[in-house]
Amino acid sequence: MKICIIAEGSYPYVTGGVSSWIQMLIKNMxxxxxxxxxxxxxxxxxxxxxxxxxDNVIKVEEIFLDSFLKYKTRYKKKYKIKEEVKKDLxxxxxxxxxxxxxxxxxxREAKTNNVMELFMSWDFFDIIEEAYIExxxxxxxxxxxxxxxxxxxxxxxxxxxxxxxxxxxHSVSTGYAGIAGSLxxxxxxxPFILTEHxxxxxxxEEEIIKSQWVKGYxxxxxxxxxxxxxxxAYDNSDKVITLFNKNKEMEIELGCSKxxxxxxxxxxxxxxxxxxxxxxxxxxxxxxxxxxRVVPIKDIKxxxxxxxxxxxxxxxxxxxxxxxxxxxxxxxxxxxxxxKEIGAEDIIFTGKVNIKEYVGKMDILVLSSxxxxxxxxxxxxxxxxxxxxxxDVGSCKELLYGLNDNYGQAGFIVPVMNYEKMAKEIIRLxxxxxxxxxxxxNAFNRVSNLYTIENFINxxxxxxxxxxx
Numbered sequence: 001m002k003i004c005i006i007a008e009g010s011y012p013y014v015t016g017g018v019s020s021w022i023q024m025l026i027k028n029m030x031x032x033x034x035x036x037x038x039x040x041x042x043x044x045x046x047x048x049x050x051x052x053x054x055d056n057v058i059k060v061e062e063i064f065l066d067s068f069l070k071y072k073t074r075y076k077k078k079y080k081i082k083e084e085v086k087k088d089l090x091x092x093x094x095x096x097x098x099x100x101x102x103x104x105x106x107x108r109e110a111k112t113n114n115v116m117e118l119f120m121s122w123d124f125f126d127i128i129e130e131a132y133i134e135x136x137x138x139x140x141x142x143x144x145x146x147x148x149x150x151x152x153x154x155x156x157x158x159x160x161x162x163x164x165x166x167x168x169x170h171s172v173s174t175g176y177a178g179i180a181g182s183l184x185x186x187x188x189x190x191p192f193i194l195t196e197h198x199x200x201x202x203x204x205e206e207e208i209i210k211s212q213w214v215k216g217y218x219x220x221x222x223x224x225x226x227x228x229x230x231x232x233a234y235d236n237s238d239k240v241i242t243l244f245n246k247n248k249e250m251e252i253e254l255g256c257s258k259x260x261x262x263x264x265x266x267x268x269x270x271x272x273x274x275x276x277x278x279x280x281x282x283x284x285x286x287x288x289x290x291x292x293r294v295v296p297i298k299d300i301k302x303x304x305x306x307x308x309x310x311x312x313x314x315x316x317x318x319x320x321x322x323x324x325x326x327x328x329x330x331x332x333x334x335x336x337x338x339x340k341e342i343g344a345e346d347i348i349f350t351g352k353v354n355i356k357e358y359v360g361k362m363d364i365l366v367l368s369s370x371x372x373x374x375x376x377x378x379x380x381x382x383x384x385x386x387x388x389x390x391x392d393v394g395s396c397k398e399l400l401y402g403l404n405d406n407y408g409q410a411g412f413i414v415p416v417m418n419y420e421k422m423a424k425e426i427i428r429l430x431x432x433x434x435x436x437x438x439x440x441x442n443a444f445n446r447v448s449n450l451y452t453i454e455n456f457i458n459x460x461x462x463x464x465x466x467x468x469x
Contacts, residue, residue, distance in 0.1 A: 001032050001468060002058075004166035004184065008039040008177035012049040012060070015324055015352065016293050018172055018197050019051065020376055021266065026054045028457045032464065035164045036060040039176050043067055063161045065154040065176065071116035079110060079123045086127055092155075093131040093148055095224025100232045104186040107159040115156040119149065139217055147218050151225055159183060168193060168467055171233065174200040175226065178233025185236055191467045194237040197373030198394060199250050201230040203297075206371065231255050239463060243374035244395035245403070262463070265395075266374045267456025270448055273383040276360040286430045289320040289362040291355050291377040292369075295328045299391075300335045302419045303368040308344040309423035314430045317346065320362070324352040359384045363436060364429050369393050370416050382447035387411045387439035389425045402446060410443035 005011075005026070011019040026034050034057045040046075043064040053060060081089070084099070085106045091098045112118055128148055136144050158176050163184045170193045171181035178194060185192040204226040208219050234240065234256035241262050242248050252258045279287065288307065292298045300321065307319040325332040332349075339347050350358065359365070365381040365388050372394035379399070381388060388411035390396040400411040412425035429436050 001167040001464065002035060002165075003032050003168045003170055003464065004035045004037055004164055006037045006039070006169060006171040006177045006180050006184075008171075008173050008175055009041060010172070012036065012038060012051045012053065013040055013045050014293070014327060015050045017376065018373075021197070022172060023051055023054070024269075024453065025457070025460060026057060028453065029461065029464075030056050032056065033058050035166055037163065037180060038062045039158065039180065040064045041066065059164060061162075061164055063158065065157060068115050068153040068157050071114045077112075077117060077121045079118070079121050081106065081123045081127075086123075089124065090127050090131045092152055092225065092228070093128065093221070094135050095221065095228065098228055098232070100182060100236065101186060104159070104183055107156065108187065110160075113160055115153055115160055118156060118160075119153055136217075136221075143215070143218075147214075147221070151222065155179060155229075163187065166190065168464060170195065171237075172197065174230035174233040175204070176229070178237075179229055182232050182236035185238075191238045192236055193239045193241065193463065194233050195241045196247060196251065197243060198371055199247060199254070201226050201254060202250065203371050227254070234260075238467075241460075241463070244398055246395065246398070247373070262459075264456060264459035265451055266376055266379055267451050267453040268376070268379045268383055268447065269453040270383060273356070273380070276356045276384065279361045279363070283361070284316060286314055286317045286364070287320065287362045288317060288364045288366060288426060288430075289322055289359060290366045290368070291359065291381065292321065292323045292367065293327055294321065294323060294325045294332045294335060294349070296331050297369060297371055299368045299370050299417060300331075301338055302417050302422065303366060304335060304338050304344060304347060305342070305419035306366075306368070306422040306426065307347060308342050309420065310426050310430065311345060313427050317430060319347045320350055320358065321348065322350045322353050322355060322358055325349060355380065359386065362386055364389065364426060366422070366426065367391060367396065368422065372396060374399070379447055379451050382410060382443035382451075385437075385440035385444045387429055387436050387443065389414060389422055389429065391416045391422075399446070399451075400443075405446065405450065407446040407449070408438070408442035410439050410446060 005022060011022040036057055043066055046062055085102050088098050088102045110118060132144055158180055165188055168191050169181045169184040171177040172195050181192045205223050208214055208222045214222055240256055240260045241264050243265050248261050251261060294300050310317050365386045367377060367390040369391055374395040378388055388400055390413060392413045392415060397413045400413060401409055414421040414425055
């Protein structure tokens, strides 16, 4: 079969997390051909792949959400838009319920590929103006217009872009990727599968609430917009797969039918972690590490403040931040400035490394994220028999404490952005070698029995084969 993987903001441009998951899925399914439909933020990243594309990938189709900037229009065209379609286009702005089939049909039939021309048409201006009078007339119209423009042009671009034909469409998030999968189902009448690693809608809501670029009176508009997108993906998908039970409960709460949802946990190949370098017996340091991308959502700053407290108590502690630093260079520079400001010692940014050469030498691993799904960084660390201190996000608690199993505790869970509590639990592990080894053993037993690559791949093979004609 030919399977189209739809990825947004991840594969093949970003390493780790969802991208690693996609690479693992494709490489272990040589019986299928894959097409990658990659939705990126900026066209400057075109062709800048961070992965060696597997041989069974026959095509990588790229679209970029900032591509609308190259479109120009000097006049306002007229389109014959039906009243029911006008209602649904207005709902984009007002946050009301949308009939997506009306939107899909209109966008595919509109006789232009210039999304700027469509947005600047007389007909669409009337729709925007009507939504403004109805709901936003206390806001300056110019601000409102530019906010609507930045909101709608990227989704118009997705709706007008060609989508490769395939036997199955598999999106790895809701959002723009979920819209693309729903559109593909509309066009080709083929099955659409959705996998959610984290809950996209909640992640975007959190970002918008904290953001500086969205003014307060526009925040609800953006949040409603993303909720509408996720509802589209839930409604149009034939099967929704998530990684753990907490996510399933959230999906149901957000409007996904519980009858569609299956749980397939992430898996790791235990064979990849055999015969790795271990800590030298003459190394008297306590080595603390984090396998992590240096980006804001991973909250490296909390990790730095936490280690600074640890260092005050444990003079022989060293901290290794192992992961790429080039994804958000401004944030990386901020993190380095904090290290310098507070005078923290023995914090090493390794950059991207082969984790097999490092993690076996660690005593303790740390994850400080403010949002996660089911982090591969924890699963892989468990393969090395390492205890974790992790924030209470995604399935971290389930991984470290277990879910009705008898494998025992594999680390400590702490609140998000609480560097003092994180430091307290790290110090507890630093001082108790016996506890570290016991928790590391529990971690290994849990991952080797419940989170194997065989279970993960077989789960998806069964789903794919269920749609074989």
